[in-house]
Amino acid sequence: MAFEDxxxxxxxxxxxxxxxxxxxxxxxxxxxxxxxxxxPSTHGVLKVILELEGERLVKSTPVMGYLHxxxxxxxxxxxxxxxxxxxxRLDYVCAMYNNFAYCRAVEKLLNLxxxxxxxxLRTIVAEVQRIIGHQFWLSAQALDIGxxxxxxxxxxxxxxxxDWFDELCGARLTTSWYRIGGIERDLTPSLIDKLKQxxxxxxxxxxxYQVFLEKNRIWLxxxxxxxxxxxEDAVNFGLSGPVLRGSGVDYDLxxxxxxxxxxxxxxxxxxxxxxxxYDRYWIRVMELYESVKIIRxxxxxxxxxxxxxxAPSVTLPPKERVFTNLESMIQQFxxxxxxxxxxxxxIYCGTEAHKGELGFYIVSTGGGxxxxxxxxxxxxxxxxxxxxxxxxxxxxxACTIFGTYDVxxxxxxx
Amino acid sequence: MSxxxxxxxxxQTFSVGITGLTEWRGDVAVTVSRxxxxxxxxxxxxxxxxxxxxIVHVSSVDWPDxxxxxxxxWEFYSxxxxxxxxxxxxxxxxxxxxxxxxxxxxxxxFMEREVFDMMGIRFRNHPDLRRILMPDDYTEGYPLRKDxxxxxxxxxxxxxxxxxxxx
Numbered sequence: 001m002a003f004e005d006x007x008x009x010x011x012x013x014x015x016x017x018x019x020x021x022x023x024x025x026x027x028x029x030x031x032x033x034x035x036x037x038x039x040p041s042t043h044g045v046l047k048v049i050l051e052l053e054g055e056r057l058v059k060s061t062p063v064m065g066y067l068h069x070x071x072x073x074x075x076x077x078x079x080x081x082x083x084x085x086x087x088x089r090l091d092y093v094c095a096m097y098n099n100f101a102y103c104r105a106v107e108k109l110l111n112l113x114x115x116x117x118x119x120x121l122r123t124i125v126a127e128v129q130r131i132i133g134h135q136f137w138l139s140a141q142a143l144d145i146g147x148x149x150x151x152x153x154x155x156x157x158x159x160x161x162x163d164w165f166d167e168l169c170g171a172r173l174t175t176s177w178y179r180i181g182g183i184e185r186d187l188t189p190s191l192i193d194k195l196k197q198x199x200x201x202x203x204x205x206x207x208x209y210q211v212f213l214e215k216n217r218i219w220l221x222x223x224x225x226x227x228x229x230x231x232e233d234a235v236n237f238g239l240s241g242p243v244l245r246g247s248g249v250d251y252d253l254x255x256x257x258x259x260x261x262x263x264x265x266x267x268x269x270x271x272x273x274x275x276x277x278y279d280r281y282w283i284r285v286m287e288l289y290e291s292v293k294i295i296r297x298x299x300x301x302x303x304x305x306x307x308x309x310x311a312p313s314v315t316l317p318p319k320e321r322v323f324t325n326l327e328s329m330i331q332q333f334x335x336x337x338x339x340x341x342x343x344x345x346x347i348y349c350g351t352e353a354h355k356g357e358l359g360f361y362i363v364s365t366g367g368g369x370x371x372x373x374x375x376x377x378x379x380x381x382x383x384x385x386x387x388x389x390x391x392x393x394x395x396x397x398a399c400t401i402f403g404t405y406d407v408x409x410x411x412x413x414x
Numbered sequence: 415m416s417x418x419x420x421x422x423x424x425x426q427t428f429s430v431g432i433t434g435l436t437e438w439r440g441d442v443a444v445t446v447s448r449x450x451x452x453x454x455x456x457x458x459x460x461x462x463x464x465x466x467x468x469i470v471h472v473s474s475v476d477w478p479d480x481x482x483x484x485x486x487x488w489e490f491y492s493x494x495x496x497x498x499x500x501x502x503x504x505x506x507x508x509x510x511x512x513x514x515x516x517x518x519x520x521x522x523x524f525m526e527r528e529v530f531d532m533m534g535i536r537f538r539n540h541p542d543l544r545r546i547l548m549p550d551d552y553t554e555g556y557p558l559r560k561d562x563x564x565x566x567x568x569x570x571x572x573x574x575x576x577x578x579x580x581x
Contacts, residue, residue, distance in 0.1 A: 065547035070566075072532075073557055077564050108439055235493055238469040238521030251468075251493055345438050348489055348500065350470065361473050361489065372558075374473040374487075381471075384524035413547055 030058060035398060037066050043140065043402055044409030048386070050398065057390045057398065062383050067413040075373035079339030080106050080180060081316070083373070088174040090375065091411040093136050094354060096129035096165075098411075099178035101351035104259060105360035106180045108349045109342055110314060116261075117305035118182040123261040124195070124298045125168070125177065127291040131202070132161050133354035133406075134284045134291075138209060141281070141403035145222050150212050157205050164194055181315035182308035196299065199292055206288050213281075223278040227389045227401045230275060237385040240378050241356030242283045243405060247275035253352035265297040277404045287354075314340045339368020348376075355379060355406050379405065379412035418442050420499060423463060428454060434502075443500040451503045452513040458490060458499065459518045466490035466499060469515075472525035474533040476560045483507040484535055488515065488522075505535060514540040532558040 036047040045066035051059040071090065075083050087102045088095035100122060107114060114122070139154035162172040168191055169177040169184060177184050187195075213219045229239070234247040244251055252269040254262045270286035272279030308315050316335055317328035342364045350359035356378030363372040382405040390401050417425075420442055421435040431450030436443045446454045458466045470489035477483060482504035489500050505512055514537035516522045526537045527546040534556035537543055545552060554567050 065545075065549070068547045070557060073562075073564060111439065233520070235467050236469075236520045238519065238525075249493060256496055346443070347439050347441055348470070348498070357470070359471060361471060361487070363475050372473075372475045374471060376471040376489075380524065380528070381521060384521055388520070 033395070037063075043407050044412075046383075046402070046407070046409055046412070048398065050395065052395060055395050057393055057395060060387050060390045060398065062386050064380075064383065064409075065413050067409045069414065071414045072373055072375060075370055077369065079336060079368045080342065080370065081336055081339065083370075084178065084180075085174065085176045088176055089410060090377065090414060091353070091355065091358075091379070091408045092173055093408055094129050094133040095173060095175045096125055096177060097133070097351070097353040098358065099176060100126050100260075101349070101353060101358040102360055103178045103180050104351055105347065105349035105362055106342075108347045109345065109362055109364060110180075110311075110340075111343075112181050112309050112311055112314060114182055114260075114309055115306045117186075117302060118307045118309075119261045120298045120302040121183055121187060121307065122178065123265070124187075124295050124302075125183075126260070127294045127298075128161055128164070128195070130291050130354040131288055132158055134288055137284060137354075137403075137406045138281075141400075141406075142213065142219070144399045144403045145219060147212060147216065147219055150209055153205070153209055153212070157202065160198055160201075164191065164198070167191055167194075179308065179316055181311055182306075185319075186307050192299065195295065199296055203289065203292055206285060210285060220278065222397070222400060223281055224276060225274070226277045226393060226397050227404055228274065228276045229385065229389050233385075233388065234275065237388065238381050239356065239385060240381070241352065241354065241406075242280050242287070243356065243382055245269065245283050246272040246280035248273055253350055253357060257350070259351070261298055261301075262294070264301060265294045267294050267297075277400055280404050284354075341366060341368065342370075350376065353378065355408070355411070356382065358411075375411075375414055377411045377414060379407045379409070380414075382407060383412060420464070420497065424454070424457075427457060441500060442498065443502060445502045445504070448503050448505060448512055451501075452515070455488070455501060455513075455515050455518055458501065463495075464499075465492045465495050466497075468493050469519035469521045469525070470498070472522055472529055474529045474535055474558070476533060476558065478560050480504075481506065484510065484533060486512050486529065486535055490519075510534060511536045511538055513538050514543075516540055532556060534559065 031052040033050045033052055034047060035050055037045040047063040049061040049063060050057055071086055074086060084099055084102060087098040090098045135154040135158045139151040142150035165175055166172050169175050229247055231247040231249050234244050235249055248271055250269060250271050255269055267290045270283045272283055317331050321328040322332045344364055344366045346363040348359055348361045350357045358378060359376035361374040362370050365371045386401060390398055418437050424444055425432060425435060431447045432444065433447055434445030458464045468491040470491050473487040475485040477485060484505045485502055487500060487502050491498050503512060512535060514526055524546065526540055527543060529535055530537060530543055531545045531547050544550060555562055
């Protein structure tokens with residue numbers, strides 16, 4: 001009798017067997033794994049609680065806020081001009097585009113027209129920033145997946161552009177070069193020469209990056225068919241930028257709500273098919289070529305002219321006048337300490353940053369400070385789709401998915 | 415000035431519950447009463463003429479002097495029709511609950527959680543309404559409310575500061 005019992009225990013061990021509840025079974029349980037907040041591939045301080053079944057991701061819960069600095073609250077306390085340096089610290093690898101998006105939003109609130117030369121210069125610098133952003137993304141993504149060489153090549157070329165920024169505005173990362181109504185200063189002939197040199201130098205280097213990746217079996221294996229999201233889901237989750245275009249949705253604000261000098265330039269918007277990591281990689285690399293094209297066209301079309309809107313009650317006086325002229329100095333002081341009188345109302349203005357749609361929703365009740373300023377940060381919204389996109393993939397793919405969003409926690413946590 | 419076609423359409427469809435239709439600087443906004451919120455959102459999402467399939471952001475504004483203190487703001491975009499709309503509703507402080515729109519736009523999940531975290535507005539039928547940027551055990555209130563001090567409160571209030579620098 002005892003012998004038979006033992007035998008049935010062995011055979012009825014399968015959990016779906018009708019009598020399995022009464023019989024001892026092998027114990028299986030999901031493993032909870034904390035990834036982060038200090039993990040090299042989380043691009044900052046992000047924790048994700050992974051529920052694992054073996055090596056498969058069953059559920060992942062992002063835990064954010066480690067870099068929350070209350071930027072939206074700070075905005076309510078300062079004048080509109082004072083907030084520009086805060087926007088640098090949102091997405092700290094792409095400060096220029098944050099400045100741009102913010103200044104555009106305030107200009108929409110004020111109904112302010114920016115002079116044409118300033119629009120061209122803004123577009124040039126924004127596209128330079130897009131190149132830097134995509135280089136940074138490519139190097140980080142490749143490094144996460146284990147392709148280290150690309151990192152060095154990208155950073156070598158990124159350094160040229162950061163030095164160019166340094167010469168332009170005196171800072172490499174936290175630039176604050178855009179101003180409400182225009183820009184801080186014009187490009188010098190030396191900067192234009194350097195940029196033209198870079199445009200000739202750069203396209204062969206993009207091919208060089210691809211040599212390491214596009215025939216690399218490890219890269220293809222770890223990006224093709226990984227983190228697939230369908231077009232409907234991507235739209236429903238509110239994804240934007242290359243992540244949305246990778247799923248085949250042709251949505252680029254530069255084309256569909258054209259701003260600045262983009263309508264005057266010819267460029268195409270690469271759109272993927274499969275919605276996997278490889279397509280998103282391909283889109284970003286193609287955008288590098290497109291950015292080069294846009295900068296070239298802007299440099300050709302650009303005419304001489306003013307770089308600041310003619311609205312002295314709002315815009316800052318030129319720096320040389322501030323240092324020599326008493327009235328200008330008083331005006332500068334008043335604009336920074338009290339601000340200008342913005343009309344009451346509310347606007348939303350979205351800008352296509354290299355990560356996605358970076359938007360500012362500003363509520364004004366008049367006076368010099370925004371009553372409420374909400375930042376629509378693409379990184380934050382992309383993290384909302386993390387669980388959906390990671391489900392069913394291997395644990396090592398979690399790093400790939402962080403990378404494919406191009407998440408920067410400064411922007412995500414604000 | 416004629417009304418924006420989107421606003422005309424909404425006005426025709428809903429006889430009650432629409433409390434404001436505005437257009438300013440090209441932005442179209444609809445204010446609805448709280449009980450009609452989900453119905454209007456469903457219309458914006460499903461109607462072929464509206465087709466707002468893309469959620470842009472969820473936000474909230476605090477108006478401490480008003481009877482209905484909080485304003486919750488959703489912004490939608492239509493990828494196919496290329497149009498934007500803003501949907502707003504007001505809630506009083508005593509009953510800070512609105513319907514969640516996560517069943518229509520999945521992206522609203524994290525965005526509504528942020529509104530809950532920052533402003534303390536609850537969303538009915540939200541799948542996982544927890545704090546998102548502040549720590550889970552944060553009890554000092556909701557930071558973006560106007561009565562929350564800029565420099566924060568809580569633990570720091572217990573610090574013993576010296577009145578003057580000792581010699």
